[in-house]
Amino acid sequence: MKHSTGLVALAAVLASLAAAAPAVARDVSCRIEQQGKVVLDRTCDFQADGRDGSFVLSARGRHGNLLPRISMVTVSVVSPGVAEVRGLTLDGINSRWGEARRSARDGACWEGSDFRICAH
Numbered sequence: 001m002k003h004s005t006g007l008v009a010l011a012a013v014l015a016s017l018a019a020a021a022p023a024v025a026r027d028v029s030c031r032i033e034q035q036g037k038v039v040l041d042r043t044c045d046f047q048a049d050g051r052d053g054s055f056v057l058s059a060r061g062r063h064g065n066l067l068p069r070i071s072m073v074t075v076s077v078v079s080p081g082v083a084e085v086r087g088l089t090l091d092g093i094n095s096r097w098g099e100a101r102r103s104a105r106d107g108a109c110w111e112g113s114d115f116r117i118c119a120h
Helices: 002-020
Strands: 026-034 039-046 056-057 070-079 082-089 092-101 108-110 116-119
Touching: 026 056, 056 116, 070 092, 082 108, 092 116
Parallel strands: none
Antiparallel strands: 026 039, 026 116, 039 056, 056 070, 070 082, 082 092, 092 108, 108 116
């Protein structure tokens, strides 16, 4: 019995460590349009933020800026097919871009009133 109790405790510790570990970023093809103009079309880092489809886009390897004066863009799902989008400025201001809806044409894209974000 002592042996199985130790294994259960070890499994619990490992599970808590895995849950606390930061998500690993992966390369994706990023495209951001603002007011109908393409402002970003290159590979960037994609990091899932939870299990609801939320994610963060940043420059590859977190070196440099994703956009001029913007270090990262966060897409936070608030309900199925709806997200809040924010851009973190170099001054540390979390600038609200607005609400976005998942594109019916391309599920990797989110469309706001004056922006579109795609991460393939």
